[in-house]
Amino acid sequence: MIADLFAANVIIGILTSGIRLATPYLYASIGETFGQLSGVLNLGVDGMMLMGAYAGFYVTFHTGNPWLGLLVAILVGALMGLAMAFISVTLKAEQGISGIGVYLFGLGMSDLLFQKTLGTVETVSGFAPLNIPLLSDIPVLGTVFFSHNILVYGAFLLVPVAWFILNKTTLGLKIKAVGQNPAAADALGVSVARVRYATVTLGGALAGLAGASLSIALLNVFQQNLTSGMGFIAVALVYFGGWTPTGVLLGSLLFSSVNALQLWVQILGIPIPSDFAVMMPYVLTILALIFAVRKVNQPASLSKVFERGEG
């Protein structure tokens, strides 16, 4: 039975869904990377994803236009990011706790809205697969890499874009400086608050997008707690990735591949208790965090409130 896993079509299936499933993790954890690099630990990602997923689904369900749904999801996520920035930067609240608050809000609110406005689990026809001409015709590789929906391509494109912003632009330099030594940035006239607002809002927008990628591109449904903790995994992936977009990419792929493997184990009916199969990715996360994290890149002021004149 285990041998079934090594059949060609199964391997292709695992790889294809591994790439597909990396999408929400990529959006969410790249967004979180920006926030953390600037010194804000946002634990509310999962709540933002849920709100984005709901909003995107609702709009698509009623208008039939997934693009509109996507836009609204991004806006809702950005708004929640703005709220998180307000709480942690302006009100200077403890970041870990306020993040959990934001998560619980998103979890409860998305469910409440779902009950009130939809009531039952519906489906939409979200973003359809987009076969890239010529490339998608290549045997095997074409299926694995070039016949996904547009949000999947977008997620992978985000990696080099984020890398470029962080390493080649003045904004990227400000973000890293504010996360490592906010007092130094402040003394040079860089507004620590403005940079942190920007990164956390961007993180929120990307979390909303991550949620929508589930509800209107990958699964095309919405239900209570659709993400089941993916946002927390995304936070962990930022650590795993050593606060670099490429590291996050690696982590997302590893994680989603194990997830895909786990799904196929269930589909093929391989006699491993399904609870264990479902646990696999999470156990992997914990192991990876223990063994693979390179703390050297950790922003020195991560989750610390900045106040001028101290220190």
Next chain:
Amino acid sequence: MSLPVTHKIDSVALRNIVKRFPGVIASDHVNFDVKAGEIHALLGENGAGKTTLMRILYGLYQPDEGEILINGKPVAIRSPADSIQLGLGMIHQHFMLVPTLSVAANVALGLKSSRGLLLDLEVVSQRLRALSETYGLRVDPDAMVWQLAVGEQQRVEILKALYRGAALLILDEPTAVLTPQEVDELFVTLRRMAAEGHSLIFISHKLHEVLAISHRVTVLRNGRVVQTLNTAETSRKELARLMVGREVMLRVERPEVQFGAPRLVIKDLWVTGDKGLPAVRGTSLQIRSGEILGIAGVSGNGQRELAEAIAGLRKPTQGQILIDGMDVTGWRPEKLILNGLAYISEERFRDGVVKDLTVEENLMLEQHGHAPFARGIFLDFGRIASHTQEMIRDFEIKTPSRQTPLRNLSGGNIQKLILARELTRKPRVLIASQPTRGVDIGSTEYIHSRLVAQRAEQTATLLISEDLDEIRNLSDRIAVMYEGRIMGVLEREDASIEKLGLMMAGVSVESQESG
């Protein structure tokens, strides 16, 4: 490349500045001014309000009263962004650098790039090279800041300000972390800048530096200006008196004491440094009870690693450390403390105190689990209050209250607090690393007298300092450390500046005698 003064500053004046913090008036109607081409020194004891005044000028604090005039016109400085715009630059007492970024990136931070949104680090590097050439501020623009020595980091700080075309430069205790040679180099740069029309405000506790570099001196005490004088018309003695408010002995009395048996014995010690290479290479020393052994030498020659090994913060790779004959090599700090070891670290914020705790909590930090601070598992708050109050009084720690967060104390007072905590325990062995770095002369005098007084208590003291005067005034014997090795140990009477200087450059006693 010529001087990039893009701003024209003829004069900057602070008028009737008042700044209050909970429990203290840090600036009390202060008037202060500086003109183009002038080096104006700001002098005052720890906590006199020098840094506060400069932070107000630079826009990091807002004054409660008073105004700032540039070229005679009032200006509003709400943030560092404003002051940079006006042509001000500040070198902070504690450096403001991002260690994980390169020198060029640290300089470019917050600046408009010539390529719009994209970074132009190559352009910055190039201009930086030219600037460092002009001012003799050697530094590699592509090096990462964490790899730089303190002296180099300071050059980066100065370059940061120059690069922004600063016309007025505030230097808050720039020499505290420099070796004597680096101070000389800095002075050359500062004189050159003044000659080219920059205004400079220079803060230091070292009177000879102030006398050597400045045109005018303003003395602050308790937030008030005592007097502004022309440097040429004053003396070391007068400045000391104005600062402290009484006559200061610039030398300590050292009563003779009878030395006892060796208390701290170090045998062939090898210790690895942060870079993974041996920093201490086969050091052997003996300090008798009642004796102060001074270790002179340019820092970075293994002194810190030696101190940390004795204090239990670093495991030696080889060799032995004995206290009163007991082998304590590799013991945990807690056990060492219980056995009478006291440590005054040169990294006072990292190893000496917890910034977010109160003065009181910091004073009981090492002994919170024992009498007189605890009864069983409970803290005895009554005894804690009376004990810490006593320590604050005995050691003249200037603090609004016992409950003040430590971070609000000035540098010198933090150092006195550490001293109070370490000495009240009646240590058998005391390691004092740079005990008066950044400390004003009044407190230095006091710290010195306490260290000397420990001799009568039979403490064996290892004094590590870059300040040769301090070493020569206090020590019974003097050793020089060079590249991890002891170049020789001299009796106090034999330790001439010349001999010590040669040893600091790596010439051992034996070869001096034979040569």
